[in-house]
Amino acid sequence: MGLHRFHPTPSGRMGTLWTLSTIRNAALVEFGSMGHMLYGRATLKRMGKNPDCKLYSTHINESDIAMGETKRLTKAIADIVLRDQPRVIFVLPSIIPEMIGTDLSALCRELQTSYPHVRLLPFGAGGFNIELHRGVQETLLLLATTLPLAVPPTPTPTFNLIGSCTDLFQFNADTQEIVRIMEGAFGIKPLCIMTSDTSVKDIEHMGGAHINLVIRREGLSAACHLQQKFGTPLVEGRPYGMQGTYSWLEQIAQILDKPINQSFILQEQAEAQPIMEIAPGFFSHQKKPVNLSIGGHADVVTGILTYACSELGLTPGLCWCDSPAMATEDLPYWQEAQWSQTVTNTHQGLLMASGEVLTWAGRNNLAMQIANPSRGWQLYPYSPPYMGFRGAMNLATMWMNEVVRML
Amino acid sequence: MPVLHDNMLTHLKKLSTVQSNKGVHFLTPAAFPGSHCPMNAAARLAGSIQGLSSLVIGTQECAYYSRLVLRDSYGKAGELHWMYVLDANEVVFGCREGLSQALAEMDQAGAKAILLIVTCLPDLIGEDMEAIIHELQPKLAARLISISAPHFACNGHPSGIWRTLEAMTGIMQQCTMIPHSANLLGLHAASASEIPLLTSLSASGVKLRGLGPDSTLDEFLSAPDAAMNIVLSPYMAPLARRMANDFNTPFVSLHDTYGIKDIDTAYARIGELLGLDFGNTFTEVRNALKKAEERADAKLRGLSFFATDISLDPIPLSAYLSTQGMKPLLLHIEEFYQEDRQWAQAMESQGHDPLVCHRVNKLAEVSAFEMLKPAFNLGPVPPSLKQMIPHVGQLHKMNGTFGYERTTWLLDKILQALSTPASDVLKEMI
Numbered sequence: 010m011g012l013h014r015f016h017p018t019p020s021g022r023m024g025t026l027w028t029l030s031t032i033r034n035a036a037l038v039e040f041g042s043m044g045h046m047l048y049g050r051a052t053l054k055r056m057g058k059n060p061d062c063k064l065y066s067t068h069i070n071e072s073d074i075a076m077g078e079t080k081r082l083t084k085a086i087a088d089i090v091l092r093d094q095p096r097v098i099f100v101l102p103s104i105i106p107e108m109i110g111t112d113l114s115a116l117c118r119e120l121q122t123s124y125p126h127v128r129l130l131p132f133g134a135g136g137f138n139i140e141l142h143r144g145v146q147e148t149l150l151l152l153a154t155t156l157p158l159a160v161p162p163t164p165t166p167t168f169n170l171i172g173s174c175t176d177l178f179q180f181n182a183d184t185q186e187i188v189r190i191m192e193g194a195f196g197i198k199p200l201c202i203m204t205s206d207t208s209v210k211d212i213e214h215m216g217g218a219h220i221n222l223v224i225r226r227e228g229l230s231a232a233c234h235l236q237q238k239f240g241t242p243l244v245e246g247r248p249y250g251m252q253g254t255y256s257w258l259e260q261i262a263q264i265l266d267k268p269i270n271q272s273f274i275l276q277e278q279a280e281a282q283p284i285m286e287i288a289p290g291f292f293s294h295q296k297k298p299v300n301l302s303i304g305g306h307a308d309v310v311t312g313i314l315t316y317a318c319s320e321l322g323l324t325p326g327l328c329w330c331d332s333p334a335m336a337t338e339d340l341p342y343w344q345e346a347q348w349s350q351t352v353t354n355t356h357q358g359l360l361m362a363s364g365e366v367l368t369w370a371g372r373n374n375l376a377m378q379i380a381n382p383s384r385g386w387q388l389y390p391y392s393p394p395y396m397g398f399r400g401a402m403n404l405a406t407m408w409m410n411e412v413v414r415m416l
Numbered sequence: 417m418p419v420l421h422d423n424m425l426t427h428l429k430k431l432s433t434v435q436s437n438k439g440v441h442f443l444t445p446a447a448f449p450g451s452h453c454p455m456n457a458a459a460r461l462a463g464s465i466q467g468l469s470s471l472v473i474g475t476q477e478c479a480y481y482s483r484l485v486l487r488d489s490y491g492k493a494g495e496l497h498w499m500y501v502l503d504a505n506e507v508v509f510g511c512r513e514g515l516s517q518a519l520a521e522m523d524q525a526g527a528k529a530i531l532l533i534v535t536c537l538p539d540l541i542g543e544d545m546e547a548i549i550h551e552l553q554p555k556l557a558a559r560l561i562s563i564s565a566p567h568f569a570c571n572g573h574p575s576g577i578w579r580t581l582e583a584m585t586g587i588m589q590q591c592t593m594i595p596h597s598a599n600l601l602g603l604h605a606a607s608a609s610e611i612p613l614l615t616s617l618s619a620s621g622v623k624l625r626g627l628g629p630d631s632t633l634d635e636f637l638s639a640p641d642a643a644m645n646i647v648l649s650p651y652m653a654p655l656a657r658r659m660a661n662d663f664n665t666p667f668v669s670l671h672d673t674y675g676i677k678d679i680d681t682a683y684a685r686i687g688e689l690l691g692l693d694f695g696n697t698f699t700e701v702r703n704a705l706k707k708a709e710e711r712a713d714a715k716l717r718g719l720s721f722f723a724t725d726i727s728l729d730p731i732p733l734s735a736y737l738s739t740q741g742m743k744p745l746l747l748h749i750e751e752f753y754q755e756d757r758q759w760a761q762a763m764e765s766q767g768h769d770p771l772v773c774h775r776v777n778k779l780a781e782v783s784a785f786e787m788l789k790p791a792f793n794l795g796p797v798p799p800s801l802k803q804m805i806p807h808v809g810q811l812h813k814m815n816g817t818f819g820y821e822r823t824t825w826l827l828d829k830i831l832q833a834l835s836t837p838a839s840d841v842l843k844e845m846i
Contacts, residue, residue, distance in 0.1 A: 010501035010517040013479055014489040017501050020476035042536060042567035043776065044453025048481035057752055061445065066445040068776070069568050070438070074540065085446035092780060104475050105568060108507065137504035198792065299679075 015345045015365050016382045018331065019176070019305070022103065023146025024130050027053060027175045029099045029152075030060040033208035036066040036095040040082045041103020041115065057387035058175045058205065063093055068107055079116055081272040086120060090127050096209040097156070107137070132157060132269060142306075142332045146227035147175055149203065153231035156212040166219040166265060167200040169241075172228030178363075178380050180205050181390055187222065187248070193257050193273035195265065202227070220244065220264055224396075225308050226335065247308050250316030250401045251281055254415065277398040287407040289322050292412070297410055300358030302326030304348060304366060305380030307335035313361065313379065313395065313404065322403060326358050327351060331380065352406035359411055375413065376407055424783060428771040431731070431747065431760045437570045439776050440749045443784055447776035451568035451726075451750070454576030458533045460485040461580050462497065467470070467633030469496040469527035469558070471518065473543075474535030476501055482533075485611055493632075496527045510543055517551055523556040527586055529633055531580060532562035532629060539566040559587040571774040572726075574651060574751035582654040584636045585662055591641035596690060597623040599642040600650025601833070602671065603816050613683065614817055616697045622690055627652070642664060644689045647671055648730045648818055650753050657754075670818040672729060672755060674736035674826075676705055679819055698820065705820040708827040709740065715834055716827075717741030722785070724748045724775055725795030727812035733794070735759040738766040745788045748769045748795070792834070805832045 010017060019027075026049050029037050039046050046066035053060050067081040071416035082100070089098060102113050117129040133147060149171065149216035168191060173184045184202055191197055201207050201215040216239040221232045223245040232243040243262045248257035255274065262269050278285075292299045301323045304308050317323040329343035336342035343351075352360065361377045362370075364384035375385055378393065393403040429439050432464055455472060459482045462470035469491075472482045486497040500512050500518050522530055528701035545562040561563055563579040598617065603626050617624060627639060628649075639645075645656045645667035656667035668685050680702075687694050720743040723730035732755075734744040744763065749772050763769070772789075775781060782798045785805065793807035808829045814822055 010503040010506075012512050012521060013499040014496075016483055017476045017479045017499065019480055023477060023480065043447040044456060044567045044573075045481070046447070047449045047452060048456070048477075048484055049504070050449055052481065053483055063448070065448050066450050067445075067570070068442070068447055068450065071568055072438075074568060081445070088445040088780070102624030104477065105540065108540060110530060135476075137502075137507050180758065240788050382480075384487075402554060 014303045014370070015344060015349065016144060019141040019144075021139030021141065021144030021147070022107075023049065024141040024176060025101060026064075027056075027150045028145050028148040028204050029101075029132070030062050030064060031058055031097075031205050031207070032097075032212070033061040034095060035097045035099060035209050036063040036065060036089045036093055037099040037101060038067060038085050038089060039101045039103050040067050040106050040111065041069055042066070043068040043105055048080060051287060053175055053253050054388075055383065055386045056175050056178075056381060057390070061208075062099070062323070062334060063089070063095065065089060066103075069103075074109060075325075077111065078195060079111065082113075082116065083120065086129070088122070090124055097130055100131045102131075102133075118405065120385065127135060128156075140334075141176060142227055142334060145172075145176060145225075146230060147179075149174075149228050149231040150234060152203070152212055153215075153234045156209065157216045157235065158213045160214050161201065162219060164171040164177065166195065166197045166267065167217065168197055169203060169215045169218040169221045169235075170199055170223035170407070171221055171223045171232050172200050173205040173241075174227075175205060176381060177225065177309070178383065178387070179392060181387075181401065182392045182394040183224075183247075183396040185391075186394035186399055187224070189399075190248075190254065190258070190397050191261075194269045195267055196270065202265075203231070216241070220261060222261070224324065227294075247312040247349045247395070249312040249404075250320045250398050251278070251285060251398060252320055253312070253316050254401065255395050281402050284402050285404050286310040288409060291327045291409050292322050295412065299408070300322045300324050300326035300330065301355065301408070302352065302358055302360045302362075303379070304343065304352075304362040305331055307332065307337075307340055307390070309379055309395075310340060316401065316404065317408070321408070323359070324406070326360075327356075328335065331334055333361075335362075359408055374411060377411060421463075424773060426789060428746075428773050430769045431772050432764055432769045433757045434749075434752060434760070434772055435757070436576075436748075440571060440752060440772050441707075443773040443775050444777045444780040446780075448779065451571055451774070452577070453483060453535075454563075454565035454570065454575035455533055455567070456485055457567050457573035457576030458531070458563055458580045459497075459576075461629055462486065462492070462531050462533070464629040465631060465633055465636070466491075466493045467495060468529055468531055469498075469522060471498055471500055471522065471529045471532060471534065472533045473500045473538050475482065475537050478535040484515075484682055494526055494528070496522050496525055498522060505522070505619075505760055507537065507541065510541065510542070511538065512548055515543075515619065519552055519556065519558070519560065519841050523558045527558040529559040531583070532560065533565050533576075533766065536566040536568055539564055540568075542547045561586050570594055570751065572750035575710060577651045578654045578751075581652060582658050585655060585658040587636050587637060588640050588663070590663065593643055594620055594623060594641050595643055597625070597642045598686075598690065599639050599645045599665075600624055600626045601647045601652035601667075602628055611679065611817070611819070612698060612701055612821065614685070616694060617686075617690070617692075621690050622692070625812075644668065644686070646686060648816060650751070650755075653753065653755060669755070672732035672759065673818070674733060675739060676702065676709070676820070676823075676824045679705075683819075689747060701820040701824070705824045705827075706717075708824045712740060712827045712831055715831060718743065719791050719834075720745050720789070721792040721794060722746045722748075722788070722790040723794040723808070724797075725811040726750050726775070727815060729753075730794070731756040731763070732759040733826075734768075734770065735762040735766075738763050738768050741828075742792075744768050744770040745790050746773060748773060748775045750774070778828055792830070794830075795818045806836060808833045 027403040113131040142398040201211040221243040248254040333342040363380040559584040640663040647669040659665040730747040
């Protein structure tokens, strides 16, 4: 880790907290200093989500640390059960219990007998070398392995969306677009949007879905487990661009053995036509090829870049991802030392990255943001998406205007 | 299913038995959302003192979330607000080497003075920051100061502020004393124009320097040139004590002084230290307070109360209200200061020994009100009891003000709250 001038990569513990914080009918209690939960809550609000899960902290003091005392957690759980009667209480360690080796799993097992109607679910991802993406992955997997009940498939087809979590920039808008497209193309509704818009009950019933749509690689292990347990097929990928989105729908159609509603597709194409008619020509007629430099989550970067290059004729500029575990030869992981030296205010071409990178590079147009951390507050719930047909229109228009702005 | 004890307040201590933050327990078990940590307060303060750089040392959480208050890595006056995140190896073997390199890098980048904010994890593993500073300081141009800011050592955030301010003493310069001068600790000079004591001091030619969050590093460094310190905030009291020790700068505290006699004594001492005779300067405001006390006498005597406002310094305030016949039942303590013992004893001598607590969930504390039945509250009350318990809000407005006027303002506020319809409801209930 070492010295940071900019936000470090969030920890696995933060990933776990952010992923669980949106689940309704649940409470979350962190065994540790209360400051962390306060700031986690503030960050979630800035990311665009008022936590639906009730977020509690036990706090901890010197005596608790010295004596390995866990009474605070026991009392907090008793209080939460009496006050809120949640279906599930997620129990998270903070850094201090991780350091002193408090066994939360054993403690939850011990306490569980006192609360037969409330599930106590301890979470991990607390180690010092575990970063955000693994925290999200482990959390999605643990939810998928513990909560879903043995339910039959829903009478009419439904889908689960796995991996829509608060840490992904624009998660609200992108999820709404996928739900809209699935409704339009197949007439099917989501059973569980895991986890940005879901409840304990939704997760319990997610085994009834006819297909799992996995929109980030961290959700794959959860989806594979569900496939094994319920036989639910899965489609992995983030639909970007007009053609990209259609190809994604074709994969779903094949698995569901259900035709795509062509009148919906024609309607979408007609709506996008004024933009799609102009955009490729606009970019090809610039004096120099229009470069798109892009950094963020590997799946987001790959998806947006593929759309930009294959459908609109942009050329790839600098590309990097924000997790060493996802790095490839074509998409390296860049730490702040690399991006801050390479992406400066002399950088040419389009740039999409976190709000922090954009600000560092002197780009005032924060609409080009595709990753956290953000400089602003993502409070407006109806922002245009990046994914899907409307996302394709939004991105094309945004890039054209950015080129005009930079001329 | 375990059930909470019927008398949920038995876990709280009486003020007389409390010696430090350690004795202040949560009013209710689970924090929702709870209090800020000292790191947050120190980082916010570091971001507001022009010229002071900072290094938050801790986990990814501490570093990431410190950006909520320290948005910019590079300040307008060349400040650097950077972070040092310990890796798994450093958690076991310490971060001395990495930290030394980090500080050297900040030094090369032009930091003038660096505040090291040591959060929970490095504090827990016992990383000796003083030793690191001692070793590195001779090699660096940047002046180094550090504060211990673990949240497990306290409930609230104030230690992040007072420790930072106190640590500033470590880099202050020995200066020639300017005889007719004073530092106002906790108030910016620009906002001093309407306060009678300060108007009078200015009119007498006393050079006043406000030292607070809006001050510059240079203003802090040259603070020892003042003839005295006037303390206007509890956050500043440790700084004043340390300056008295290190630079022989005498101080007078006004932040915890509410009673007429105490204010008389404090003002007289200020006059003495600055060689001034205030004469009848404060007769009018002093008489106004006297009249307010007379007006309040019948209504406040015997009135039991809670003090739950988190912006209050409740122990000295409650000690004063005890002298007016009010009965403190329960106090929210954000930070237990060294001086609080004397005020606790003063309260005891009036026959009062309230419970002390740290509030962490306003939705859960109704039962505390129902159990102890305060007739009045300094601070917010649960929504369901709003119509029944007269209360005064927005008490943060008292911060930074002092003297006769502040106490008059407070008494008037209490009387005003008691004359609202809510108090009529209470009377009917009684």
